[in-house]
Amino acid sequence: MYSLAEENYIKAIFHLQQQKKGAVSTNAIADSMETKASSATDMVQKLADKKVLSYVKYKGAQLTQEGRKTATTIIRKHRLWEVFLVDKLKFHWDEVHEIAEQLEHIHSTELIKRLDNFLGNPAFDPHGDPIPDEHGNFIKTEKKLLSQLKKTQFGVCVGVKESSPEYLQYLDKKKISIGTKINVLGKEFFDGSMVIEVGRDQFFISKKIAENLYVQTQ
Amino acid sequence: MYSLAEENYIKAIFHLQQQKKGAVSTNAIADSMETKASSATDMVQKLADKKVLSYVKYKGAQLTQEGRKTATTIIRKHRLWEVFLVDKLKFHWDEVHEIAEQLEHIHSTELIKRLDNFLGNPAFDPHGDPIPDEHGNFIKTEKKLLSQLKKTQFGVCVGVKESSPEYLQYLDKKKISIGTKINVLGKEFFDGSMVIEVGRDQFFISKKIAENLYVQTQ
């Protein structure tokens, strides 16, 4: 069982490792934790003693298997709670981060097992990020424009490139929002138009629509 | 905003004050917090500086209005989360305390407002204890034997006096468990028998049944 501070460092280091491969510097950790480099060094040394990460002086830190397991468990909890807050308590997806930052530290494997079930074992959080399974396996995702998908592929809406009221209202009308799953049923080479499926609806969209919507894919 | 330790002390002092009126001793606080008297004295002095409680050396501590408000908010959160764990996640009522001890410290008034709504604004937790409203008002309850209730009164089952398998199986058959609301529809003076309502069922019970069931009343 790790302390609150330890858990937050482990999570931050995991996210930094995702961004660029290799060891992460204590300075980068300090920046992301909004603390001083000396504090980060202290903590990294402590976590190295606990075998959560390997650390070479002046070279940086890298999570061990144990560290990655801990990190993904925290991320799993964070994202499941976000689904709860949005799906069940009807929070808007941009209001939930701070609360989930607290909830992710609740310790109880049984709780998370039951919460996951209660929510219908969701694969993505309300921001479109994948929820790791209980073994820490992520669905590998990549952010693309909807227009880059091919026929039969699918993506989860994670944002827009253009944000004019007209465009957002169009998306709203078509019930497309962050987290919405979009299946590409057909694609026309001639003009880049697509037939997509959203929920139970199937409809036609122009290239212009498709190239302004970001989706996350497996 | 109070620290985790501060919140736990405030809650403990509130519960001690419920038990017997007047100031609570630092020793009593230390016992209930499973810490040493010197630690309790330190914390009580700190909380007195913060106007959470009044403290007279060697005499003990008493929560202020502010302290009581903080305590009831924590208790409200604890009990609402217990309802969530039992009603929604299907935990058994005796498994939820430890998890609720953690969840009660999540800070977000909006969260609690929405959770309360999501749960249908429950008045009691799964143990039959009343959930204070957002102003900290409790429904005043008292633990009685079901046999002590009069016609038209009601109580929430909080425990049994006798716990033989036969009795528990009878209760189970009649769908009476901790947290079950029981309305007294009629009572016979001659033999102390009653007609009660449990959920949508109405049925007759003998005096012997009624005097072995504890209920909490308003």
Add this chain to the structure above:
DNA sequence: CATATTTTTTAGTCTAGACTAAAAAATATG
């Protein structure tokens, strides 16, 4: 009611996790 006993507080430490300032190592540059 003086003294013994119990309760409570005070004084002094310890640890986790933050900080500042200085030292040391790594990297960049003429």
Add this chain to the structure above:
DNA sequence: CATATTTTTTAGTCTAGACTAAAAAATATG
């Protein structure tokens, strides 16, 4: 490649909240 600059670590403090041991106050008792 020697030196200047940047990055990173070390040494020394600080605070919250725990602890032990001793002191002080309150209470019990002959």
